Amino acid sequence: MRLRRCGADSVLVELGSLGEVAAARAVLAGLPGLVDLVPAARTVLATFSGGVPRGVEDALRAADLSAVPAPAGETVVLPTVYDGPDLELAATTANLSPDEVVALHTGAEYTVAFTGFAPGFGYLTGLPAPLRQARLASPRTKVPAGAVGVAGEFTGVYPRPSPGGWRLLGRLADGAPPLFDPEREPPALLAPGHRVRFEAV
Numbered sequence: 001m002r003l004r005r006c007g008a009d010s011v012l013v014e015l016g017s018l019g020e021v022a023a024a025r026a027v028l029a030g031l032p033g034l035v036d037l038v039p040a041a042r043t044v045l046a047t048f049s050g051g052v053p054r055g056v057e058d059a060l061r062a063a064d065l066s067a068v069p070a071p072a073g074e075t076v077v078l079p080t081v082y083d084g085p086d087l088e089l090a091a092t093t094a095n096l097s098p099d100e101v102v103a104l105h106t107g108a109e110y111t112v113a114f115t116g117f118a119p120g121f122g123y124l125t126g127l128p129a130p131l132r133q134a135r136l137a138s139p140r141t142k143v144p145a146g147a148v149g150v151a152g153e154f155t156g157v158y159p160r161p162s163p164g165g166w167r168l169l170g171r172l173a174d175g176a177p178p179l180f181d182p183e184r185e186p187p188a189l190l191a192p193g194h195r196v197r198f199e200a201v
Helices: 018-029 056-062 087-094 098-107
Strands: 002-006 010-014 034-039 043-048 072-081 110-115 122-125 140-143 147-151 154-157 162-164 167-172 194-200
Touching (some): 018 034, 087 098, 087 167
Antiparallel strands (some): 002 010, 010 043, 034 043, 110 122, 110 194, 147 167
């Protein structure tokens, strides 16, 4: 673990794994004066009101950062149509049938590790090992909003049309809640620590 000051009010905590990030985020969330937490794959940026309080490093070093906290809140269920252009590729790579890929993807419960890339995009951990596959060799120039994909240890949903290289297994069904709505409070449906499950329709 390494701490780097970022101005007078923020500190960047560098860690070794997603699990340590989740544990450190839980520790930082309990400190006085916290106004914002931004986790990423190996870091957490904590911003405080009135300066970084004393004892931040001591609190982190005293905690068991190997103990990943339980996901928070209710499970967000995302109805999904599994007709993606890379479903067959994912099945072939995993030596499974497309139906087995769908069963694996819907049978797991995921946790939002962090958000980024685009507003509302959550990097979800908990992907079954056979579905942990490489990105496409050539990214698509445009992935439609609602596309459900896998890449490496993550699964996720594209909140809006954008380029992307994840293997696409399907898409959110009509009527699924938008991942990002600036008129909603909060605008993002998914936040770090939330639980997520995909449901085939």
